[in-house]
Amino acid sequence: MEEETDRRCDGCMLPVSTLFYYCSESECHFYLHKHCAELPRVKRHWFRQSPANLDSRSFTYCDLCLRYCSGFFYEIRGLDVCLRCAEVRDVIEFQGHEHLLFYDFKCRERCNGCGADPGPYGAFRCGKCSFTLDFKCLSLPQSVVHKIDQHQLNLTYHDDNDYSKHLHCDICEVKRDRSLWYYCCSICDTSAHPDCILGEFPFLKYGITLSPRYWHTHRHDVQFHRKAEGYPNCLFCGQRCRREIVKCAESTCNYIAHFECSILVETVLNLPIALEKGREREEELGEELGEELRMLGIEQEKLRIKAREKGAKDLPEVEQADSYQMMEPTQEE
Structure with a gap:
Protein backbone atom coordinates (compact mmCIF):
# COMPACT_ATOMS: atom_id res chain seq x y z
CA MET A 1 0.00 0.00 0.00
CA GLU A 2 1.83 3.08 -1.21
CA GLU A 3 0.80 6.42 0.24
CA GLU A 4 1.89 8.26 -2.92
CA THR A 5 -0.79 6.57 -5.05
CA ASP A 6 -3.52 6.14 -2.45
CA ARG A 7 -6.04 8.87 -1.77
CA ARG A 8 -7.07 8.36 1.84
CA CYS A 9 -9.75 9.75 4.10
CA ASP A 10 -8.17 11.92 6.80
CA GLY A 11 -10.78 10.70 9.26
CA CYS A 12 -10.57 6.89 9.08
CA MET A 13 -7.38 6.59 6.94
CA LEU A 14 -9.08 4.16 4.55
CA PRO A 15 -9.04 4.68 0.75
CA VAL A 16 -11.50 7.19 -0.65
CA SER A 17 -13.78 5.40 -3.08
CA THR A 18 -17.29 6.70 -2.39
CA LEU A 19 -18.78 10.18 -1.80
CA PHE A 20 -16.23 12.43 -0.13
CA TYR A 21 -15.28 16.02 0.65
CA TYR A 22 -11.93 17.55 -0.28
CA CYS A 23 -10.05 20.79 0.34
CA SER A 24 -10.42 23.38 -2.42
CA GLU A 25 -6.75 24.40 -2.14
CA SER A 26 -4.82 22.57 -4.84
CA GLU A 27 -1.75 21.96 -2.63
CA CYS A 28 -3.77 20.54 0.26
CA HIS A 29 -4.46 16.80 0.06
CA PHE A 30 -7.19 16.63 2.67
CA TYR A 31 -10.11 14.26 2.08
CA LEU A 32 -13.04 13.08 4.16
CA HIS A 33 -15.63 10.40 3.46
CA LYS A 34 -19.11 11.88 3.68
CA HIS A 35 -19.79 9.45 6.52
CA CYS A 36 -16.68 10.55 8.47
CA ALA A 37 -17.45 14.24 7.95
CA GLU A 38 -20.92 13.76 9.45
CA LEU A 39 -19.92 11.78 12.54
CA PRO A 40 -21.47 12.99 15.82
CA ARG A 41 -19.14 14.87 18.14
CA VAL A 42 -20.51 12.94 21.11
CA LYS A 43 -22.21 9.56 21.05
CA ARG A 44 -22.99 6.73 23.43
CA HIS A 45 -20.65 3.79 22.87
CA TRP A 46 -21.06 0.18 24.00
CA PHE A 47 -17.42 -0.01 25.13
CA ARG A 48 -17.52 0.74 28.88
CA GLN A 49 -21.08 2.03 28.35
CA SER A 50 -19.73 5.58 28.20
CA PRO A 51 -20.00 8.75 26.11
CA ALA A 52 -17.50 8.86 23.26
CA ASN A 53 -16.09 12.28 22.31
CA LEU A 54 -14.78 12.90 18.80
CA ASP A 55 -11.18 14.15 18.67
CA SER A 56 -9.45 15.36 15.50
CA ARG A 57 -5.90 15.67 16.89
CA SER A 58 -4.64 13.77 13.76
CA PHE A 59 -2.25 11.37 15.50
CA THR A 60 -2.30 9.01 18.47
CA TYR A 61 -2.19 5.34 19.48
CA CYS A 62 -5.40 3.34 19.26
CA ASP A 63 -5.87 1.41 22.51
CA LEU A 64 -7.99 -1.29 20.83
CA CYS A 65 -6.20 -2.25 17.60
CA LEU A 66 -2.82 -1.29 19.14
CA ARG A 67 -1.70 0.74 16.12
CA TYR A 68 -0.27 4.23 15.72
CA CYS A 69 -2.78 6.03 13.52
CA SER A 70 -3.48 9.33 11.85
CA GLY A 71 -7.02 10.62 11.53
CA PHE A 72 -9.91 11.11 13.93
CA PHE A 73 -10.44 9.31 17.22
CA TYR A 74 -13.11 8.84 19.81
CA GLU A 75 -12.06 9.31 23.44
CA ILE A 76 -13.89 6.82 25.67
CA ARG A 77 -13.18 7.10 29.40
CA GLY A 78 -9.49 7.76 28.93
CA LEU A 79 -8.99 5.46 25.92
CA ASP A 80 -8.23 6.67 22.39
CA VAL A 81 -10.10 4.62 19.77
CA CYS A 82 -9.59 5.06 16.02
CA LEU A 83 -12.66 5.41 13.79
CA ARG A 84 -12.20 1.91 12.36
CA CYS A 85 -12.47 0.35 15.82
CA ALA A 86 -15.12 2.79 17.06
CA GLU A 87 -17.48 1.67 14.28
CA VAL A 88 -17.35 -1.98 15.37
CA ARG A 89 -20.34 -3.28 17.36
CA ASP A 90 -20.08 -5.58 20.39
CA VAL A 91 -21.74 -8.46 18.48
CA ILE A 92 -20.64 -8.95 14.88
CA GLU A 93 -20.94 -11.19 11.86
CA PHE A 94 -17.57 -11.81 10.24
CA GLN A 95 -17.16 -13.32 6.79
CA GLY A 96 -14.13 -15.32 7.91
CA HIS A 97 -16.14 -17.28 10.48
CA GLU A 98 -19.48 -19.07 10.39
CA HIS A 99 -20.78 -18.02 13.85
CA LEU A 100 -21.52 -14.71 15.55
CA LEU A 101 -18.65 -13.17 17.51
CA PHE A 102 -19.15 -11.50 20.89
CA TYR A 103 -16.84 -8.98 22.54
CA ASP A 104 -15.29 -10.30 25.77
CA PHE A 105 -13.22 -7.88 27.88
CA LYS A 106 -11.63 -10.75 29.82
CA CYS A 107 -10.62 -12.75 26.73
CA ARG A 108 -6.90 -13.57 26.75
CA GLU A 109 -6.86 -16.27 24.05
CA ARG A 110 -4.55 -15.82 21.08
CA CYS A 111 -6.08 -14.31 17.95
CA ASN A 112 -6.83 -16.83 15.18
CA GLY A 113 -5.90 -14.24 12.56
CA CYS A 114 -2.38 -13.29 13.68
CA GLY A 115 -1.58 -15.60 16.61
CA ALA A 116 -0.92 -12.67 18.99
CA ASP A 117 -2.24 -12.03 22.49
CA PRO A 118 -5.21 -9.63 22.40
CA GLY A 119 -3.82 -7.08 24.88
CA PRO A 120 -5.42 -5.59 28.00
CA TYR A 121 -8.85 -4.85 26.52
CA GLY A 122 -9.93 -8.30 25.37
CA ALA A 123 -11.11 -9.52 21.99
CA PHE A 124 -14.06 -10.97 20.08
CA ARG A 125 -14.75 -14.64 20.63
CA CYS A 126 -17.16 -17.23 19.35
CA GLY A 127 -19.69 -18.70 21.77
CA LYS A 128 -19.84 -22.01 19.89
CA CYS A 129 -16.15 -22.74 19.24
CA SER A 130 -12.66 -21.58 20.19
CA PHE A 131 -12.35 -18.88 17.51
CA THR A 132 -10.91 -15.53 18.75
CA LEU A 133 -10.36 -12.31 16.82
CA ASP A 134 -8.60 -9.15 18.03
CA PHE A 135 -9.32 -5.58 16.92
CA LYS A 136 -6.13 -5.41 14.82
CA CYS A 137 -7.16 -8.29 12.55
CA LEU A 138 -10.78 -7.18 12.55
CA SER A 139 -9.71 -3.86 11.00
CA LEU A 140 -7.59 -5.39 8.20
CA PRO A 141 -8.75 -4.33 4.71
CA GLN A 142 -10.33 -7.16 2.74
CA GLY A 199 3.77 -2.14 6.37
CA GLU A 200 4.29 -1.58 10.06
CA PHE A 201 2.32 1.68 10.14
CA PRO A 202 -0.38 1.38 7.47
CA PHE A 203 -2.69 4.02 8.94
CA LEU A 204 -0.17 6.85 9.35
CA LYS A 205 -0.34 9.66 6.81
CA TYR A 206 2.85 10.55 4.96
CA GLY A 207 4.17 13.98 6.01
CA ILE A 208 2.02 14.32 9.12
CA THR A 209 3.49 16.76 11.67
CA LEU A 210 3.92 15.66 15.29
CA SER A 211 4.13 18.30 18.00
CA PRO A 212 6.67 18.00 20.89
CA ARG A 213 3.63 17.78 23.13
CA TYR A 214 2.88 14.31 21.79
CA TRP A 215 4.96 11.18 21.24
CA HIS A 216 8.51 12.42 20.88
CA THR A 217 11.22 14.12 22.95
CA HIS A 218 12.62 16.54 20.35
CA ARG A 219 12.13 20.28 21.01
CA HIS A 220 10.75 21.03 17.53
CA ASP A 221 7.90 19.64 15.47
CA VAL A 222 8.86 16.50 13.54
CA GLN A 223 7.34 14.99 10.40
CA PHE A 224 6.62 11.35 9.59
CA HIS A 225 8.14 9.94 6.38
CA ARG A 226 8.17 6.45 4.84
CA LYS A 227 11.84 6.68 3.95
CA ALA A 228 14.81 9.02 4.11
CA GLU A 229 16.94 10.09 1.16
CA GLY A 230 20.49 8.80 1.47
CA TYR A 231 19.68 6.49 4.41
CA PRO A 232 21.19 8.62 7.23
CA ASN A 233 21.95 7.11 10.63
CA CYS A 234 19.23 7.02 13.30
CA LEU A 235 19.96 9.38 16.20
CA PHE A 236 19.02 6.69 18.73
CA CYS A 237 20.08 3.24 17.50
CA GLY A 238 22.82 4.41 15.11
CA GLN A 239 21.64 2.17 12.27
CA ARG A 240 20.81 3.29 8.73
CA CYS A 241 17.27 4.65 8.31
CA ARG A 242 15.85 2.25 5.72
CA ARG A 243 12.28 2.31 7.03
CA GLU A 244 9.82 4.83 8.52
CA ILE A 245 11.39 7.90 10.12
CA VAL A 246 10.63 11.15 11.90
CA LYS A 247 12.56 14.18 10.72
CA CYS A 248 12.73 17.67 12.21
CA ALA A 249 10.49 20.17 10.44
CA GLU A 250 13.13 22.90 10.96
CA SER A 251 15.48 23.07 7.98
CA THR A 252 18.44 24.03 10.19
CA CYS A 253 18.04 21.03 12.52
CA ASN A 254 19.48 17.62 11.61
CA TYR A 255 17.30 15.54 13.95
CA ILE A 256 16.34 12.27 12.22
CA ALA A 257 15.43 8.92 13.74
CA HIS A 258 13.52 5.74 13.08
CA PHE A 259 9.89 6.34 13.95
CA GLU A 260 9.97 3.16 16.04
CA CYS A 261 13.03 4.32 18.03
CA SER A 262 11.54 7.75 18.70
CA ILE A 263 8.27 6.27 19.91
CA LEU A 264 10.07 3.62 21.97
CA VAL A 265 12.04 6.21 23.93
CA GLU A 266 8.98 8.34 24.59
CA THR A 267 6.88 5.35 25.66
CA VAL A 268 9.49 4.01 28.09
CA LEU A 269 9.79 7.41 29.73
CA ASN A 270 6.07 8.08 29.99
CA LEU A 271 4.61 4.69 30.93
CA PRO A 272 5.40 5.22 34.65
CA ILE A 273 3.51 8.52 34.48
CA ALA A 274 0.54 6.81 32.79
CA LEU A 275 0.59 4.10 35.46
CA GLU A 276 0.58 6.67 38.25
CA LYS A 277 -2.36 8.53 36.71
CA GLY A 278 -4.17 5.23 36.36
CA ARG A 279 -3.57 4.36 39.98
CA GLU A 280 -5.30 7.59 40.95
CA ARG A 281 -8.46 6.35 39.16
CA GLU A 282 -8.26 2.76 40.39
CA GLU A 283 -10.93 3.18 43.06
CA GLU A 284 -13.26 4.80 40.51
CA LEU A 285 -12.91 2.13 37.83
CA GLY A 286 -12.32 -0.92 40.05
CA GLU A 287 -11.29 -4.36 38.80
CA GLU A 288 -11.29 -3.38 35.12
CA LEU A 289 -8.55 -0.79 35.62
CA GLY A 290 -6.57 -3.09 37.89
CA GLU A 291 -6.20 -5.53 35.01
CA GLU A 292 -5.19 -2.72 32.66
CA LEU A 293 -2.51 -1.55 35.10
CA ARG A 294 -1.12 -5.06 35.39
CA MET A 295 -0.86 -5.34 31.59
CA LEU A 296 0.73 -1.86 31.32
CA GLY A 297 3.32 -2.80 33.92
CA ILE A 298 4.26 -5.89 31.92
CA GLU A 299 4.40 -3.84 28.70
CA GLN A 300 6.64 -1.26 30.36
CA GLU A 301 9.18 -3.91 31.30
CA LYS A 302 9.11 -5.38 27.78
CA LEU A 303 9.77 -1.96 26.24
CA ARG A 304 12.68 -1.26 28.59
CA ILE A 305 14.26 -4.58 27.59
CA LYS A 306 13.65 -3.82 23.91
CA ALA A 307 15.27 -0.38 24.28
CA ARG A 308 18.42 -1.91 25.72
CA GLU A 309 18.50 -4.57 22.97
CA LYS A 310 18.41 -1.82 20.33
CA GLY A 311 21.53 -0.27 21.94
CA ALA A 312 21.38 1.40 25.33
CA LYS A 313 24.49 3.45 24.50
CA ASP A 314 22.56 5.18 21.74
CA LEU A 315 19.44 5.65 23.85
CA PRO A 316 20.62 7.83 26.74
CA GLU A 317 17.11 9.07 27.58
CA VAL A 318 16.03 5.51 28.42
CA GLU A 319 18.39 5.45 31.39
CA GLN A 320 16.06 7.92 33.11
CA ALA A 321 13.46 5.17 33.25
CA ASP A 322 15.68 3.16 35.61
CA SER A 323 14.72 5.49 38.46
CA TYR A 324 11.11 4.30 38.24
CA GLN A 325 9.84 1.20 39.98
CA MET A 326 7.43 -1.07 38.14
CA MET A 327 4.11 -0.62 39.92
CA GLU A 328 1.63 -3.37 40.62
CA PRO A 329 -2.11 -2.74 41.09
CA THR A 330 -3.19 -2.47 44.68
CA GLN A 331 -4.56 -5.73 46.09
CA GLU A 332 -7.83 -5.45 47.94
CA GLU A 333 -7.88 -6.71 51.51
Whole structure:
Protein backbone atom coordinates (compact mmCIF):
# COMPACT_ATOMS: atom_id res chain seq x y z
CA MET A 1 0.00 0.00 0.00
CA GLU A 2 1.83 3.08 -1.21
CA GLU A 3 0.80 6.42 0.24
CA GLU A 4 1.89 8.26 -2.92
CA THR A 5 -0.79 6.57 -5.05
CA ASP A 6 -3.52 6.14 -2.45
CA ARG A 7 -6.04 8.87 -1.77
CA ARG A 8 -7.07 8.36 1.84
CA CYS A 9 -9.75 9.75 4.10
CA ASP A 10 -8.17 11.92 6.80
CA GLY A 11 -10.78 10.70 9.26
CA CYS A 12 -10.57 6.89 9.08
CA MET A 13 -7.38 6.59 6.94
CA LEU A 14 -9.08 4.16 4.55
CA PRO A 15 -9.04 4.68 0.75
CA VAL A 16 -11.50 7.19 -0.65
CA SER A 17 -13.78 5.40 -3.08
CA THR A 18 -17.29 6.70 -2.39
CA LEU A 19 -18.78 10.18 -1.80
CA PHE A 20 -16.23 12.43 -0.13
CA TYR A 21 -15.28 16.02 0.65
CA TYR A 22 -11.93 17.55 -0.28
CA CYS A 23 -10.05 20.79 0.34
CA SER A 24 -10.42 23.38 -2.42
CA GLU A 25 -6.75 24.40 -2.14
CA SER A 26 -4.82 22.57 -4.84
CA GLU A 27 -1.75 21.96 -2.63
CA CYS A 28 -3.77 20.54 0.26
CA HIS A 29 -4.46 16.80 0.06
CA PHE A 30 -7.19 16.63 2.67
CA TYR A 31 -10.11 14.26 2.08
CA LEU A 32 -13.04 13.08 4.16
CA HIS A 33 -15.63 10.40 3.46
CA LYS A 34 -19.11 11.88 3.68
CA HIS A 35 -19.79 9.45 6.52
CA CYS A 36 -16.68 10.55 8.47
CA ALA A 37 -17.45 14.24 7.95
CA GLU A 38 -20.92 13.76 9.45
CA LEU A 39 -19.92 11.78 12.54
CA PRO A 40 -21.47 12.99 15.82
CA ARG A 41 -19.14 14.87 18.14
CA VAL A 42 -20.51 12.94 21.11
CA LYS A 43 -22.21 9.56 21.05
CA ARG A 44 -22.99 6.73 23.43
CA HIS A 45 -20.65 3.79 22.87
CA TRP A 46 -21.06 0.18 24.00
CA PHE A 47 -17.42 -0.01 25.13
CA ARG A 48 -17.52 0.74 28.88
CA GLN A 49 -21.08 2.03 28.35
CA SER A 50 -19.73 5.58 28.20
CA PRO A 51 -20.00 8.75 26.11
CA ALA A 52 -17.50 8.86 23.26
CA ASN A 53 -16.09 12.28 22.31
CA LEU A 54 -14.78 12.90 18.80
CA ASP A 55 -11.18 14.15 18.67
CA SER A 56 -9.45 15.36 15.50
CA ARG A 57 -5.90 15.67 16.89
CA SER A 58 -4.64 13.77 13.76
CA PHE A 59 -2.25 11.37 15.50
CA THR A 60 -2.30 9.01 18.47
CA TYR A 61 -2.19 5.34 19.48
CA CYS A 62 -5.40 3.34 19.26
CA ASP A 63 -5.87 1.41 22.51
CA LEU A 64 -7.99 -1.29 20.83
CA CYS A 65 -6.20 -2.25 17.60
CA LEU A 66 -2.82 -1.29 19.14
CA ARG A 67 -1.70 0.74 16.12
CA TYR A 68 -0.27 4.23 15.72
CA CYS A 69 -2.78 6.03 13.52
CA SER A 70 -3.48 9.33 11.85
CA GLY A 71 -7.02 10.62 11.53
CA PHE A 72 -9.91 11.11 13.93
CA PHE A 73 -10.44 9.31 17.22
CA TYR A 74 -13.11 8.84 19.81
CA GLU A 75 -12.06 9.31 23.44
CA ILE A 76 -13.89 6.82 25.67
CA ARG A 77 -13.18 7.10 29.40
CA GLY A 78 -9.49 7.76 28.93
CA LEU A 79 -8.99 5.46 25.92
CA ASP A 80 -8.23 6.67 22.39
CA VAL A 81 -10.10 4.62 19.77
CA CYS A 82 -9.59 5.06 16.02
CA LEU A 83 -12.66 5.41 13.79
CA ARG A 84 -12.20 1.91 12.36
CA CYS A 85 -12.47 0.35 15.82
CA ALA A 86 -15.12 2.79 17.06
CA GLU A 87 -17.48 1.67 14.28
CA VAL A 88 -17.35 -1.98 15.37
CA ARG A 89 -20.34 -3.28 17.36
CA ASP A 90 -20.08 -5.58 20.39
CA VAL A 91 -21.74 -8.46 18.48
CA ILE A 92 -20.64 -8.95 14.88
CA GLU A 93 -20.94 -11.19 11.86
CA PHE A 94 -17.57 -11.81 10.24
CA GLN A 95 -17.16 -13.32 6.79
CA GLY A 96 -14.13 -15.32 7.91
CA HIS A 97 -16.14 -17.28 10.48
CA GLU A 98 -19.48 -19.07 10.39
CA HIS A 99 -20.78 -18.02 13.85
CA LEU A 100 -21.52 -14.71 15.55
CA LEU A 101 -18.65 -13.17 17.51
CA PHE A 102 -19.15 -11.50 20.89
CA TYR A 103 -16.84 -8.98 22.54
CA ASP A 104 -15.29 -10.30 25.77
CA PHE A 105 -13.22 -7.88 27.88
CA LYS A 106 -11.63 -10.75 29.82
CA CYS A 107 -10.62 -12.75 26.73
CA ARG A 108 -6.90 -13.57 26.75
CA GLU A 109 -6.86 -16.27 24.05
CA ARG A 110 -4.55 -15.82 21.08
CA CYS A 111 -6.08 -14.31 17.95
CA ASN A 112 -6.83 -16.83 15.18
CA GLY A 113 -5.90 -14.24 12.56
CA CYS A 114 -2.38 -13.29 13.68
CA GLY A 115 -1.58 -15.60 16.61
CA ALA A 116 -0.92 -12.67 18.99
CA ASP A 117 -2.24 -12.03 22.49
CA PRO A 118 -5.21 -9.63 22.40
CA GLY A 119 -3.82 -7.08 24.88
CA PRO A 120 -5.42 -5.59 28.00
CA TYR A 121 -8.85 -4.85 26.52
CA GLY A 122 -9.93 -8.30 25.37
CA ALA A 123 -11.11 -9.52 21.99
CA PHE A 124 -14.06 -10.97 20.08
CA ARG A 125 -14.75 -14.64 20.63
CA CYS A 126 -17.16 -17.23 19.35
CA GLY A 127 -19.69 -18.70 21.77
CA LYS A 128 -19.84 -22.01 19.89
CA CYS A 129 -16.15 -22.74 19.24
CA SER A 130 -12.66 -21.58 20.19
CA PHE A 131 -12.35 -18.88 17.51
CA THR A 132 -10.91 -15.53 18.75
CA LEU A 133 -10.36 -12.31 16.82
CA ASP A 134 -8.60 -9.15 18.03
CA PHE A 135 -9.32 -5.58 16.92
CA LYS A 136 -6.13 -5.41 14.82
CA CYS A 137 -7.16 -8.29 12.55
CA LEU A 138 -10.78 -7.18 12.55
CA SER A 139 -9.71 -3.86 11.00
CA LEU A 140 -7.59 -5.39 8.20
CA PRO A 141 -8.75 -4.33 4.71
CA GLN A 142 -10.33 -7.16 2.74
CA SER A 143 -8.35 -6.32 -0.39
CA VAL A 144 -5.26 -4.25 -1.18
CA VAL A 145 -3.03 -3.27 -4.08
CA HIS A 146 0.73 -3.78 -3.74
CA LYS A 147 3.66 -3.46 -6.13
CA ILE A 148 4.54 -7.15 -5.63
CA ASP A 149 1.64 -8.16 -7.91
CA GLN A 150 -0.27 -6.55 -10.76
CA HIS A 151 -3.58 -7.84 -9.42
CA GLN A 152 -5.58 -7.13 -6.31
CA LEU A 153 -4.52 -9.13 -3.23
CA ASN A 154 -7.31 -10.56 -1.07
CA LEU A 155 -7.25 -11.32 2.64
CA THR A 156 -7.35 -15.11 3.01
CA TYR A 157 -8.29 -16.92 6.23
CA HIS A 158 -6.88 -20.42 5.74
CA ASP A 159 -4.38 -22.18 3.50
CA ASP A 160 -5.02 -25.74 2.24
CA ASN A 161 -1.91 -25.86 0.06
CA ASP A 162 0.83 -28.15 1.46
CA TYR A 163 3.43 -27.22 -1.15
CA SER A 164 6.37 -25.85 0.87
CA LYS A 165 7.30 -23.09 -1.61
CA HIS A 166 3.74 -21.80 -1.53
CA LEU A 167 3.98 -21.27 2.24
CA HIS A 168 6.77 -18.71 1.95
CA CYS A 169 6.03 -14.99 2.03
CA ASP A 170 6.93 -13.46 -1.33
CA ILE A 171 8.12 -10.24 0.35
CA CYS A 172 10.21 -11.23 3.38
CA GLU A 173 10.82 -14.81 2.06
CA VAL A 174 10.13 -16.24 5.52
CA LYS A 175 7.88 -19.28 5.85
CA ARG A 176 4.27 -18.46 6.68
CA ASP A 177 2.22 -20.19 9.36
CA ARG A 178 -0.54 -21.84 7.29
CA SER A 179 -3.00 -21.48 10.19
CA LEU A 180 -2.76 -17.65 10.16
CA TRP A 181 -4.23 -15.11 7.76
CA TYR A 182 -2.38 -13.81 4.71
CA TYR A 183 -2.91 -11.84 1.50
CA CYS A 184 -2.79 -13.63 -1.83
CA CYS A 185 -3.44 -13.28 -5.54
CA SER A 186 -5.56 -16.14 -6.82
CA ILE A 187 -4.28 -15.63 -10.36
CA CYS A 188 -0.51 -15.46 -9.78
CA ASP A 189 -0.37 -17.46 -6.54
CA THR A 190 1.47 -14.56 -4.85
CA SER A 191 1.15 -14.63 -1.05
CA ALA A 192 2.50 -12.55 1.83
CA HIS A 193 2.10 -11.75 5.52
CA PRO A 194 -0.39 -8.94 6.26
CA ASP A 195 2.34 -6.88 7.97
CA CYS A 196 4.61 -7.27 4.92
CA ILE A 197 1.84 -6.09 2.59
CA LEU A 198 0.53 -3.23 4.72
CA GLY A 199 3.77 -2.14 6.37
CA GLU A 200 4.29 -1.58 10.06
CA PHE A 201 2.32 1.68 10.14
CA PRO A 202 -0.38 1.38 7.47
CA PHE A 203 -2.69 4.02 8.94
CA LEU A 204 -0.17 6.85 9.35
CA LYS A 205 -0.34 9.66 6.81
CA TYR A 206 2.85 10.55 4.96
CA GLY A 207 4.17 13.98 6.01
CA ILE A 208 2.02 14.32 9.12
CA THR A 209 3.49 16.76 11.67
CA LEU A 210 3.92 15.66 15.29
CA SER A 211 4.13 18.30 18.00
CA PRO A 212 6.67 18.00 20.89
CA ARG A 213 3.63 17.78 23.13
CA TYR A 214 2.88 14.31 21.79
CA TRP A 215 4.96 11.18 21.24
CA HIS A 216 8.51 12.42 20.88
CA THR A 217 11.22 14.12 22.95
CA HIS A 218 12.62 16.54 20.35
CA ARG A 219 12.13 20.28 21.01
CA HIS A 220 10.75 21.03 17.53
CA ASP A 221 7.90 19.64 15.47
CA VAL A 222 8.86 16.50 13.54
CA GLN A 223 7.34 14.99 10.40
CA PHE A 224 6.62 11.35 9.59
CA HIS A 225 8.14 9.94 6.38
CA ARG A 226 8.17 6.45 4.84
CA LYS A 227 11.84 6.68 3.95
CA ALA A 228 14.81 9.02 4.11
CA GLU A 229 16.94 10.09 1.16
CA GLY A 230 20.49 8.80 1.47
CA TYR A 231 19.68 6.49 4.41
CA PRO A 232 21.19 8.62 7.23
CA ASN A 233 21.95 7.11 10.63
CA CYS A 234 19.23 7.02 13.30
CA LEU A 235 19.96 9.38 16.20
CA PHE A 236 19.02 6.69 18.73
CA CYS A 237 20.08 3.24 17.50
CA GLY A 238 22.82 4.41 15.11
CA GLN A 239 21.64 2.17 12.27
CA ARG A 240 20.81 3.29 8.73
CA CYS A 241 17.27 4.65 8.31
CA ARG A 242 15.85 2.25 5.72
CA ARG A 243 12.28 2.31 7.03
CA GLU A 244 9.82 4.83 8.52
CA ILE A 245 11.39 7.90 10.12
CA VAL A 246 10.63 11.15 11.90
CA LYS A 247 12.56 14.18 10.72
CA CYS A 248 12.73 17.67 12.21
CA ALA A 249 10.49 20.17 10.44
CA GLU A 250 13.13 22.90 10.96
CA SER A 251 15.48 23.07 7.98
CA THR A 252 18.44 24.03 10.19
CA CYS A 253 18.04 21.03 12.52
CA ASN A 254 19.48 17.62 11.61
CA TYR A 255 17.30 15.54 13.95
CA ILE A 256 16.34 12.27 12.22
CA ALA A 257 15.43 8.92 13.74
CA HIS A 258 13.52 5.74 13.08
CA PHE A 259 9.89 6.34 13.95
CA GLU A 260 9.97 3.16 16.04
CA CYS A 261 13.03 4.32 18.03
CA SER A 262 11.54 7.75 18.70
CA ILE A 263 8.27 6.27 19.91
CA LEU A 264 10.07 3.62 21.97
CA VAL A 265 12.04 6.21 23.93
CA GLU A 266 8.98 8.34 24.59
CA THR A 267 6.88 5.35 25.66
CA VAL A 268 9.49 4.01 28.09
CA LEU A 269 9.79 7.41 29.73
CA ASN A 270 6.07 8.08 29.99
CA LEU A 271 4.61 4.69 30.93
CA PRO A 272 5.40 5.22 34.65
CA ILE A 273 3.51 8.52 34.48
CA ALA A 274 0.54 6.81 32.79
CA LEU A 275 0.59 4.10 35.46
CA GLU A 276 0.58 6.67 38.25
CA LYS A 277 -2.36 8.53 36.71
CA GLY A 278 -4.17 5.23 36.36
CA ARG A 279 -3.57 4.36 39.98
CA GLU A 280 -5.30 7.59 40.95
CA ARG A 281 -8.46 6.35 39.16
CA GLU A 282 -8.26 2.76 40.39
CA GLU A 283 -10.93 3.18 43.06
CA GLU A 284 -13.26 4.80 40.51
CA LEU A 285 -12.91 2.13 37.83
CA GLY A 286 -12.32 -0.92 40.05
CA GLU A 287 -11.29 -4.36 38.80
CA GLU A 288 -11.29 -3.38 35.12
CA LEU A 289 -8.55 -0.79 35.62
CA GLY A 290 -6.57 -3.09 37.89
CA GLU A 291 -6.20 -5.53 35.01
CA GLU A 292 -5.19 -2.72 32.66
CA LEU A 293 -2.51 -1.55 35.10
CA ARG A 294 -1.12 -5.06 35.39
CA MET A 295 -0.86 -5.34 31.59
CA LEU A 296 0.73 -1.86 31.32
CA GLY A 297 3.32 -2.80 33.92
CA ILE A 298 4.26 -5.89 31.92
CA GLU A 299 4.40 -3.84 28.70
CA GLN A 300 6.64 -1.26 30.36
CA GLU A 301 9.18 -3.91 31.30
CA LYS A 302 9.11 -5.38 27.78
CA LEU A 303 9.77 -1.96 26.24
CA ARG A 304 12.68 -1.26 28.59
CA ILE A 305 14.26 -4.58 27.59
CA LYS A 306 13.65 -3.82 23.91
CA ALA A 307 15.27 -0.38 24.28
CA ARG A 308 18.42 -1.91 25.72
CA GLU A 309 18.50 -4.57 22.97
CA LYS A 310 18.41 -1.82 20.33
CA GLY A 311 21.53 -0.27 21.94
CA ALA A 312 21.38 1.40 25.33
CA LYS A 313 24.49 3.45 24.50
CA ASP A 314 22.56 5.18 21.74
CA LEU A 315 19.44 5.65 23.85
CA PRO A 316 20.62 7.83 26.74
CA GLU A 317 17.11 9.07 27.58
CA VAL A 318 16.03 5.51 28.42
CA GLU A 319 18.39 5.45 31.39
CA GLN A 320 16.06 7.92 33.11
CA ALA A 321 13.46 5.17 33.25
CA ASP A 322 15.68 3.16 35.61
CA SER A 323 14.72 5.49 38.46
CA TYR A 324 11.11 4.30 38.24
CA GLN A 325 9.84 1.20 39.98
CA MET A 326 7.43 -1.07 38.14
CA MET A 327 4.11 -0.62 39.92
CA GLU A 328 1.63 -3.37 40.62
CA PRO A 329 -2.11 -2.74 41.09
CA THR A 330 -3.19 -2.47 44.68
CA GLN A 331 -4.56 -5.73 46.09
CA GLU A 332 -7.83 -5.45 47.94
CA GLU A 333 -7.88 -6.71 51.51
